Amino acid sequence: xxxxxxxxxxxxxxxxxxxxxxxxxxxxxxxxxxxxxxxxxxxxxxxxxxxxxxxxxxxxxxxxxxxxxxxxxxxxxxxxxxxxxxxxxxxxxxxxxxxxxxxxxxxxxxxxxxxxxxxxxxxxxxxxxxxxxxxxxxxxxxxxxxxxxxxxxxxxxxxxxxxxxxxxxxxxxxxxxxxxxxxxxxxxxxxxxxxxxxxxxxxxxxxxxxxxxxxxxxxxxxxxxxxxxxxxxxxxxxxxxxxxxxxxxxxxxxxxxxxxxxxxxxxxxxxxxxxxxxxxxxxxxxxxxxxxxxxxxxxxxxxxxxxxxxxxxxxxxxxxxxxxxxxxxxxxxxxxxxxxxxxxxxxxxxxxxxxxxxxxxxxxxxxxxxxxxxxxxxxxxxxxxxxxxxxxxxxxxxxxxxxxxxxxxxxxxxxxxxxxxxxxxxxxxxxxxxxxxxxxxxxxxxxxxxxxxxxxxxxxxxxxx
Numbered sequence: 433x434x435x436x437x438x439x440x441x442x443x444x445x446x447x448x449x450x451x452x453x454x455x456x457x458x459x460x461x462x463x464x465x466x467x468x469x470x471x472x473x474x475x476x477x478x479x480x481x482x483x484x485x486x487x488x489x490x491x492x493x494x495x496x497x498x499x500x501x502x503x504x505x506x507x508x509x510x511x512x513x514x515x516x517x518x519x520x521x522x523x524x525x526x527x528x529x530x531x532x533x534x535x536x537x538x539x540x541x542x543x544x545x546x547x548x549x550x551x552x553x554x555x556x557x558x559x560x561x562x563x564x565x566x567x568x569x570x571x572x573x574x575x576x577x578x579x580x581x582x583x584x585x586x587x588x589x590x591x592x593x594x595x596x597x598x599x600x601x602x603x604x605x606x607x608x609x610x611x612x613x614x615x616x617x618x619x620x621x622x623x624x625x626x627x628x629x630x631x632x633x634x635x636x637x638x639x640x641x642x643x644x645x646x647x648x649x650x651x652x653x654x655x656x657x658x659x660x661x662x663x664x665x666x667x668x669x670x671x672x673x674x675x676x677x678x679x680x681x682x683x684x685x686x687x688x689x690x691x692x693x694x695x696x697x698x699x700x701x702x703x704x705x706x707x708x709x710x711x712x713x714x715x716x717x718x719x720x721x722x723x724x725x726x727x728x729x730x731x732x733x734x735x736x737x738x739x740x741x742x743x744x745x746x747x748x749x750x751x752x753x754x755x756x757x758x759x760x761x762x763x764x765x766x767x768x769x770x771x772x773x774x775x776x777x778x779x780x781x782x783x784x785x786x787x788x789x790x791x792x793x794x795x796x797x798x799x800x801x802x803x804x805x806x807x808x809x810x811x812x813x814x815x816x817x818x819x820x821x822x823x824x825x826x827x828x829x830x831x832x833x834x835x836x837x838x839x840x841x842x843x844x845x846x847x848x849x850x851x852x853x854x855x856x857x858x859x860x861x862x863x864x865x866x867x868x869x870x871x872x873x874x875x876x877x878x879x880x881x882x883x884x885x886x887x888x889x890x891x892x893x894x895x896x897x
Contacts, residue, residue: 433711435626436726439704441634442831444730449626452604453711456685457489457512458629458695459612459622461636463520464505466592468639470531471524473502483518488613491516491666494657502641503653509645509683510666517611518586525585528592586610600635602628614689626709633682633695633707646681646697647673672696672720678727682707686716694719698727706730737804739828739836741886745769746788746843754843757820760790773826773840775882776814785814785823786844805829806887808840814879817842828887 435449443449476498484495491513499507501524507516593607605624614622636642649668654661673679678698685693692713698706708726713719746754751770755761770788777784810824817823821842828836 433626434709434722434726435630436706436708436730437630437634438706438730439634441631442833443627443630444706445726446627449630449709450604452623452625454612454614454622454687454690455624455629455711456612456614456687456690456693457514458624458683458685458693458709459607459610460508460512460517461629461632461683461695462593462597462607463517463610464508464642465632465635465639466589466596467501467505467520467524468642469596470592471501471527473500473505473641475501475523475527477501477504477516477519477523479515479519480522483515483522486514486518486611486613488514489611490514492664493519493655497655497657497662499653499655503655505642506645506648506651506653506666507664509642510648510651510668512669512684513666514611514613517609521589521610522585525587525589525592528588529585532588597624597628597632600628600631602631604628612685612687612690614687626711629695629709630707633697633709634705636682637680637697637705637707643680643697646670646683647679649673671717672723675720676724676727678731680705684719692716692719694723696723696727698731700731704731704734735890737888737890739804739887740771740773740789740838741888742771742773742884744772744884746772750843751788754788754819754841755790758790758841770843771885773883773885774808775884776808776810776823777880777882778814778878779880781815782846783815784846785817785842787823787840788843789826789838790841791839802830803889804835804887806883806885808881808883810840810879814842814845817845819843819845821845826883826885 433448433451433453435446436444438444477500479493479495479497481495484493484497489512491507491511493507493513493515501520504516504520504523507513508520589610590607593610594605597605597607602624605628606621608620608622609618611618612622614620636646649670650666651668652663652665655664656662670681670684672694673681676698678700680697680699682695682697685695691711692715693711694709694713696708696710698708706727708723710719710722710726713722745751746769754770770790773787773789775784775786806826806828808824809827812821812823814823819842822839823842824840825837826840827834
């Protein structure tokens with residue numbers, strides 16, 4: 433099960449990417465996202481007895497330890513600390529409950545106020561909410577919530593994990609805990625798929641603080657332990673970030689049910705981001721080798737594509753006149769010859785318009801393999817078009833999605849243009865343009881398009897994997 437996806441969410445390669453499977457500690461990436469969405473990095477995180485004794489992969493935190501969320505996230509993601517996962521879920525989950533309760537209290541107060549009509553009546557904040565809010569906004573936490581509150585906070589956090597996944601478009605994902613354990617006391621139906629986790633990987637890489645953590649190897653954090661500032665060593669098991677020069681993370685995962693899993697990210701020298709997910713790999717090192725192979729294959733098939741490929745250019749005098757009319761610097765003539773893109777005509781009315789583009793005439797974009805198609809889209813009628821008018825766009829498609837477009841600017845017209853010397857000519861032109869936009873579809877259907885631009889074919893490399 434594997435997938436590699438670009439920064440726009442385009443799937444470059446997929447194999448069994450929609451098949452459900454346990455994901456082990458890759459779960460912790462969503463834990464981090466929910467924490468960041470619901471709490472500032474300064475939020476105090478307290479390690480409870482339950483968190484400290486969870487076992488398996490650990491950051492070696494102890495019951496009673498406190499630290500800011502910024503340090504807890506390192507304990508979560510670098511050594512894959514299950515203890516950190518539960519601590520974050522319980523502490524941030526308490527904040528989530530407070531927000532929910534505050535919303536409910538506010539709505540109830542507003543309803544009661546409106547019903548009674550007594551403007552002087554004030555509904556008091558729930559005492560338990562008031563107390564817990566004060567405790568969590570203090571610089572240090574002196575008392576831990578009760579086990580009952582832990583359970584409620586923990587469940588609220590898990591609900592937010594699933595809600596977040598749903599908002600990202602994950603349709604085959606279910607979270608049941610914040611760490612990814614799937615046996616013993618944590619046996620259940622926790623699962624996802626490579627495609628869903630790739631969406632989550634893209635979301636994670638939108639957060640600079642997360643990218644910094646997941647691209648960091650072994651390090652130390654500071655925690656308060658028995659009132660003393662204590663250093664805790666965090667050991668990373670992610671050798672991918674050491675062995676692949678473009679590596680930017682993200683997370684390993686291993687259980688008997690999940691097998692060897694890895695969520696990866698890479699940025700090349702041009703800053704192009706790719707993410708990948710490998711599930712059920714054969715061994716610890718195979719997951720990293722598979723990930724690197726996917727990235728190298730994908731980067732190897734990015735190409736620089738010139739969207740504008742015309743054999744003829746506008747004569748310099750016409751180009752200068754057009755640029756002057758549009759208040760565009762004539763330096764563009766020296767950099768790029770303005771291309772003759774197309775001729776638009778209405779034959780039975782002896783109307784035509786020759787169009788070019790002045791918006792970066794040659795577009796060079798790094799993009800993945802796949803054939804490019806192009807289409808002229810008119811946004812107004814050409815019946816009264818004049819030099820300098822924008823009459824539409826030339827759109828470029830890949831995989832049925834618009835990936836680039838350039839404006840179509842008239843540089844030469846044979847049309848029903850009103851005499852510009854007539855005082856109402858500009859008004860007629862404006863009215864015609866407005867009506868032309870309203871009648872866009874009819875305008876397109878009457879126009880014959882001779883397109884001189886060539887969209888070169890790109891070899892689709894996906895079939896070679």
